[in-house]
Amino acid sequence: MKSTTRGILAVVVAGAAAAVGAAATPAVAVGTVPVPVPLEGISQSLGMEVPEAGLELPLLTPGTPEGPRYVTGHLLPDRTLPQLPVNGALPGADLRAPLPQLLGERFDHVGIDAPASDLRTLGPGLNLDAPLTQPDPRNFGLPDLKLPEAGVLAPVLQTVAGANLSSGPGV
Known part of the structure; x- marks a missing residue:
């Protein structure tokens, strides 16, 4: 061709x-699927204010690992067992709870809003090298001996999480 x-x-x-x-x-x-938590029935059956809750569950998507890279002077490629990237999100939550006032029958609220945040991970990998060098023309084309090399590529976790705590009048 x-x-x-x-x-x-x-x-x-x-x-x-x-x-x-x-x-x-x-x-x-x-990146996430909203999951409402139905608590309205409890509020109506008990005749009182109950907390409100909403959750966000992440969808994990595996990525494509980087292929092996050949390095001069090594018989085996760099990153013999490549790291697998996985992208997704941390679970999120939106919670509000009634906070009764000391005087009167009204309610205030206290709440926390923790939105789902992006998450990027890389699984562990392995880096190996054989106990032989490349063929040496000065040694009739035979490889020389050397110490074997092995290394573990550490897993990676990257995210920026945040939350908002609030309180105020009304439910």
């Missing part, structure tokens, strides 16, 4: 991959 044909084929495949990725983005953009 000619190099120009390979180049044209690579451009077509890259364009198709970009089109598929752009089409899938809106479906993946939803």
Whole structure:
């Protein structure tokens, strides 16, 4: 296959991959699913104010791990077992509880709003190297011995969490 044909084929495949990725983005953009907690029935049956709650559960989406990279001087590629990226969100909560006033029959409220926040993780990986060097032409093409190398790539967790604590009149 000619190099120009390979180049044209690579451009077509890259364009198709970009089109598929752009089409899938809106479906993946939803990071959480809202979950209402129905407590209205308890309030009506007991005849009193009860807390209100709403939750957000994350949708985890695994990513594509980076492939192995070949390094000069090593027989095995760098990142022999690649780290798996997983994107999602921390669970969110919106909680409000009635706070009775000392004088009177009215209620105030105390609440906490902890919105779901983005979460990016990388699983642990493994980096290995064989106990042999590359073939040495000065040694009749035979590799030399060396100490084996092994390393663990630490997992990564990145997020920025936040919450808002409030109180005020009314429920």
